[in-house]
Amino acid sequence: MFVVPKVLVNDDGSLGTPNDVQCLSIEHKLGIHASPTCVMAYGQSQGAVGYLVGEPNRGLEYMFVMMNAARLSVGLEGYAVAERAYQQALDWAGTRIQGKPPGVRQEGPAPIVHHPDVKRMLLSMKSQTEALRALTLYTAWQLDLGAQHPDELARARAQARGDLLIPVVKACSTETGIELASLGIQIHGGMGYVEETGAAQAYRDVRITTIYEGTTAIQSNDFAGRKLARDRGESMGALIADMRAELQALQIDHPAVMSARDASLAGVEELEQATHSLLQSYAQSPERALAVSVPMVRLAGYVIGGWLLTFSAAIAAHRLANGATDRDFLQGKIASARFYASQVLPQATALARVVATGADGVLDVGEAALSR
Amino acid sequence: MFVVPKVLVNDDGSLGTPNDVQCLSIEHKLGIHASPTCVMAYGQSQGAVGYLVGEPNRGLEYMFVMMNAARLSVGLEGYAVAERAYQQALDWAGTRIQGKPPGVRQEGPAPIVHHPDVKRMLLSMKSQTEALRALTLYTAWQLDLGAQHPDELARARAQARGDLLIPVVKACSTETGIELASLGIQIHGGMGYVEETGAAQAYRDVRITTIYEGTTAIQSNDFAGRKLARDRGESMGALIADMRAELQALQIDHPAVMSARDASLAGVEELEQATHSLLQSYAQSPERALAVSVPMVRLAGYVIGGWLLTFSAAIAAHRLANGATDRDFLQGKIASARFYASQVLPQATALARVVATGADGVLDVGEAALSR
Numbered sequence: 001m002f003v004v005p006k007v008l009v010n011d012d013g014s015l016g017t018p019n020d021v022q023c024l025s026i027e028h029k030l031g032i033h034a035s036p037t038c039v040m041a042y043g044q045s046q047g048a049v050g051y052l053v054g055e056p057n058r059g060l061e062y063m064f065v066m067m068n069a070a071r072l073s074v075g076l077e078g079y080a081v082a083e084r085a086y087q088q089a090l091d092w093a094g095t096r097i098q099g100k101p102p103g104v105r106q107e108g109p110a111p112i113v114h115h116p117d118v119k120r121m122l123l124s125m126k127s128q129t130e131a132l133r134a135l136t137l138y139t140a141w142q143l144d145l146g147a148q149h150p151d152e153l154a155r156a157r158a159q160a161r162g163d164l165l166i167p168v169v170k171a172c173s174t175e176t177g178i179e180l181a182s183l184g185i186q187i188h189g190g191m192g193y194v195e196e197t198g199a200a201q202a203y204r205d206v207r208i209t210t211i212y213e214g215t216t217a218i219q220s221n222d223f224a225g226r227k228l229a230r231d232r233g234e235s236m237g238a239l240i241a242d243m244r245a246e247l248q249a250l251q252i253d254h255p256a257v258m259s260a261r262d263a264s265l266a267g268v269e270e271l272e273q274a275t276h277s278l279l280q281s282y283a284q285s286p287e288r289a290l291a292v293s294v295p296m297v298r299l300a301g302y303v304i305g306g307w308l309l310t311f312s313a314a315i316a317a318h319r320l321a322n323g324a325t326d327r328d329f330l331q332g333k334i335a336s337a338r339f340y341a342s343q344v345l346p347q348a349t350a351l352a353r354v355v356a357t358g359a360d361g362v363l364d365v366g367e368a369a370l371s372r
Numbered sequence: 373m374f375v376v377p378k379v380l381v382n383d384d385g386s387l388g389t390p391n392d393v394q395c396l397s398i399e400h401k402l403g404i405h406a407s408p409t410c411v412m413a414y415g416q417s418q419g420a421v422g423y424l425v426g427e428p429n430r431g432l433e434y435m436f437v438m439m440n441a442a443r444l445s446v447g448l449e450g451y452a453v454a455e456r457a458y459q460q461a462l463d464w465a466g467t468r469i470q471g472k473p474p475g476v477r478q479e480g481p482a483p484i485v486h487h488p489d490v491k492r493m494l495l496s497m498k499s500q501t502e503a504l505r506a507l508t509l510y511t512a513w514q515l516d517l518g519a520q521h522p523d524e525l526a527r528a529r530a531q532a533r534g535d536l537l538i539p540v541v542k543a544c545s546t547e548t549g550i551e552l553a554s555l556g557i558q559i560h561g562g563m564g565y566v567e568e569t570g571a572a573q574a575y576r577d578v579r580i581t582t583i584y585e586g587t588t589a590i591q592s593n594d595f596a597g598r599k600l601a602r603d604r605g606e607s608m609g610a611l612i613a614d615m616r617a618e619l620q621a622l623q624i625d626h627p628a629v630m631s632a633r634d635a636s637l638a639g640v641e642e643l644e645q646a647t648h649s650l651l652q653s654y655a656q657s658p659e660r661a662l663a664v665s666v667p668m669v670r671l672a673g674y675v676i677g678g679w680l681l682t683f684s685a686a687i688a689a690h691r692l693a694n695g696a697t698d699r700d701f702l703q704g705k706i707a708s709a710r711f712y713a714s715q716v717l718p719q720a721t722a723l724a725r726v727v728a729t730g731a732d733g734v735l736d737v738g739e740a741a742l743s744r
Contacts (some may be wrong), residue, residue: 030557030572037566041623094739113739116663117589120734122742178554183401187581193402193580203579207572207678208565210558217489228744237647239735291488295715307608332741338403339733343667346722353718361711362492367485368464369704370494 001059004042012342015191020048027271031204047317068166070213072139075169079132081206085184086125088198092188093118112187119341121183127336127344128180130312131305132173138308139165157238164235165304167219171294172301174209181206220293223300228275229282230287236275236300243307250310254317256338257310263341264310267303270352274299277356287326291362292355299351306337306345313337373431375423376414376673377435386559392420405586442585446509447541450549451504453578453708457556458497475593484559492715493555499708499716500552502684503677504545510680511537522714529610532590536599536607537676539591543666544673547588553578592665593673599653600647601661608647608672615640615679622682627687628710629682635713639675641725646671663734664727671723678709678717685709 011017024039042048054062093113101114112118123145139162146159181202185192192199228236247265252258278296281288291297316333324330380387396411414420426434467487471494473486484490511534520529553574557564564571582588600608619637624630650668653660663667696702 028567030567030575044593054586075455090742090744102659102662113742115589116659117592117666117741119737120663120666123734123737126742135388173668182550182579185579186587190583190585193583195400195402200579203402204576205576207554207557211562213563215558215561217487220489229721285475287488290474294489294492327744328740331738332743334742335733339737341417341731342733343726343730346725347719349725353721354715357710358715361707361714362488362495365491365495365707368700368705370462370485370491370498371700371704372462 001053003053003064003271004048004050010260012360020044020046025322029364031201032208032209035091053136055096058305059325067213068163071166071170071219072136072143074209074213075132075166076170078174078206078209079129079136080171081202081209082173082177082180082184085181085199085202085206086122086129088202089125089184089187090122091306092123092197092199096189096191107250114183118187121187123339124343125180125183125341126332127309128176128305130333130336131340131344132169132176134308134312135165135301136169136173137303139169142190144210160231160235161239164223164239167223167227168297168300168304171210171216171219171297172305174206175208175298176301178203216294216297220297221290223297224278224282224289224293225286228278228296229286231278233275239304240268240272240275243304247307247310250314252314253321254314254334256334257313257317260306260310260313260337260341263345264303264306265304267345267348270348271299271303274352274355281359287363288359291359295351295354295358299348299355302345302348302351306340308346309333309337310320369372373425373434375425376420376422378422386706391537392416392418402579403573404580405634408529416684419644439585440535443538443542443591444508444515446581446585447504447538447543447545448508450546450578450581451501451508452541453574454497454504454545454549454552454556455501457553457571457574457578458494458501460574461497461556461559462494464563464569464571465494471557484561490559492574493559495707495711496557496715497552498704499681499712500548500677502705502708503681503712503716504541504548505674506680507537507673507677508541508545510676511541532607533611536595536611539595540669540672540676541597542586543582543588543591543595543669544677546578547670548673549578549581550575579682588666588669592669593662595669596654596661596665597658601658602651605647605651611676612640612644612647615676619679619682622686624686624689626686626706629689630687632678632682632709632713634715636675636678639678639717639720642720643671643675646724646727649724653731659730663731667723667726667730671720671727674717674720674723678712678720681709681712681728732740 005019006021008016008019020043022041022044024041027037027039029037094111096112097109097110097256098112099115101112102116104110104114113122118246142158142162142165146155146162147157155188185199185203188197188199191197197203214222244265247261250261268301274296278289278292281292313334313336318329320327320330376393377391378393380388380391392415394413394416396413399411401409407581414422438514466483467482469481471481471487472485473482473484474488475735476482476486485494514530514534514537517529519531521527557571557575560571563569567573569595586594594613616637619633619640646668650664653664676728685706687703692699692702
């Protein structure tokens with residue numbers, strides 16, 4: 001790794017001659033227009049001067065320290081753009097008057113938030129952004145424990161869990177972030193397609209997040225190979241055991257929360273079976289696992305998100321029962337867990353089946369059969 | 373409906389004075405930049421002249437004739453953009469050299485098409501574009517039969533099936549079109565985010581298709597209300613009976629095709645159960661059905677697509693067994709059906725569960741609980 005300044009510095013600290021570094025062109029990108037991407041040329045005429053960062057031959061090692069942090073950050077970016085998209089869409093849905101939604105008793109037209117499908121889309125955004133935020137925070141907490149916990153064994157366990165979850169955060173927050181930014185446009189209707197509302201910008205900006213700092217496939221291959229196969233599923237097994245034990249122990253007099261618990265517990269079973277399937281495939285040949293590694297990492301994200309949302313809802317129900325005053329906020333947490341359990345988590349079943357049986361339909365296909 | 377010319381025409385046919393019609397502004401849209409969208413002002417000063425099209429008070433009726441055709445066409449647009457995106461992505465994946473994919477025996481780096489996840493994405497695009505094309509053509513054929521079949525009863529049946537499927541084509545080809553255009557970017561990697569490859573344009577252009585000529589929610593509500601509930605599931609029941617009978621009767625000595633048949637048949641069962649669930653919900657209150665009508669229409673699209681791809685694969689297997697020479701093309705048809713059965717159709721299971729149990733988690737939520 002080198003630092004290559006635009007202008008060289010004299011021995012006395014004053015600015016010297018320009019370095020031989022030129023920007024040849026600026027790319028026309030789909031989004032993130034505030035961050036120019038350039039084609040750079042170094043040393044085309046007199047030769048560019050660069051300064052080595054750190055020690056020779058340790059660049060790749062340094063790069064991976066940066067990359068692990070960057071992956072968590074880009075995951076956070078995927079969530080964050082979706083969060084902004086939700087806030088915009090919610091504001092639009094509450095103020096845009098159009099038609100008379102079914103079941104609304106007031107005279108005349110009403111805001112579109114009362115249409116069942118608009119509410120479905122908003123809840124899809126709300127529940128999934130909350131799941132992704134919880135997943136990201138949980139992972140960051142594990143990494144903090146891995147660095148700072150006084151007990152060595154606890155540090156090692158937390159670090160292993162954080163490492164396990166980094167590709168899940170990166171892959172799932174960004175892939176779901178794209179889906180949610182697209183829903184944000186949909187809630188705006190035709191105005192979402194016009195740049196002035198900002199909905200389209202979220203859709204353009206978030207699209208890079210599944211690509212940079214390692215594509216979703218790279219995250220998924222890291223997850224399948226380094227995070228699941230290398231320790232033979234030990235870190236994942238520990239997480240599954242914790243999720244199962246906590247969900248089984250959860251008892252609260254609130255049917256919606258208990259129903260979300262049951263759905264999450266079923267998801268944990270599916271995740272466990274899929275992990276076994278994937279490890280078996282990997283043992284046969286890594287390719288078999290890599291043909292279904294993206295479905296595998298997304299399955300993990302959905303199930304872990306369901307576990308965290310269930311506990312968020314349980315805490316909210318407990319506080320509501322004890323006279324908390326922020327009732328709308330707390331009801332919202334229960335609404336998120338309930339919607340997620342009934343409309344998002346069913347995807348775990350589909351993905352578990354893909355992990356178990358989907359590899360042959362990829363690996364057996366030759367390049368010639370793909371042609372049009 | 374009125375025609376409002378830019379320039380008025382004199383009695384002798386020569387061009388007269390400009391009409392009082394002005395374009396106030398051109399919108400800055402996410403895509404379809406070749407089709408300007410304008411804010412128009414009519415009659416701001418002396419009054420604009422318009423000419424009535426057809427008879428008074430029949431405008432809505434005329435509009436729906438236009439709209440039914442437009443919905444099929446926009447569905448076709450969703451498929452067509454995804455098809456273009458596939459062709460671009462396939463070309464890129466076959467020529468872009470990067471890394472050494474697992475299982476590739478050649479020396480040095482190879483085209484990315486050999487990476488299992490790139491192949492998975494390409495097969496997702498190939499199989500789903502073929503399913504959507506088949507669905508669109510099947511629907512158009514039914515509408516042709518509805519207009520031209522010599523037998524009156526056959527005309528009525530075909531018209532009812534065409535009417536049933538128009539919202540399925542519109543909703544599913546456009547929603548899946550967006551997903552596939554996004555995969556097209558992903559296959560291109562970072563270059564997909566740069567406008568010069570064209571991958572980003574597909575993603576921008578296709579995004580309008582779920583919005584104009586009736587959003588996906590409008591299609592889904594039409595599907596649930598006018599197409600399923602109004603005839604108490606009769607048209608859908610006839611389609612389900614046909615699909616089941618044809619799939620059950622299919623016998624071919626080709627394990628992959630028979631496996632796709634089994635998966636399609638399971639999908640038909642799920643579609644039938646979901647149709648019953650939806651009709652029950654609708655009978656309780658239309659809102660209950662409308663809270664899961666988008667999952668319902670997408671379920672229908674996935675299952676009908678699976679049925680059509682299975683028959684495409686069966687025809688291909690038959691031709692291969694009889695010495696056909698276009699073997700790559702025919703193997704590709706079998707590859708599509710097989711991939712679709714194992715990696716796409718599992719979504720039908722998830723969606724059927726959403727249709728059966730997802731409505732309460734939407735309808736019970738008040739607007740206040742959505743706030744951040």
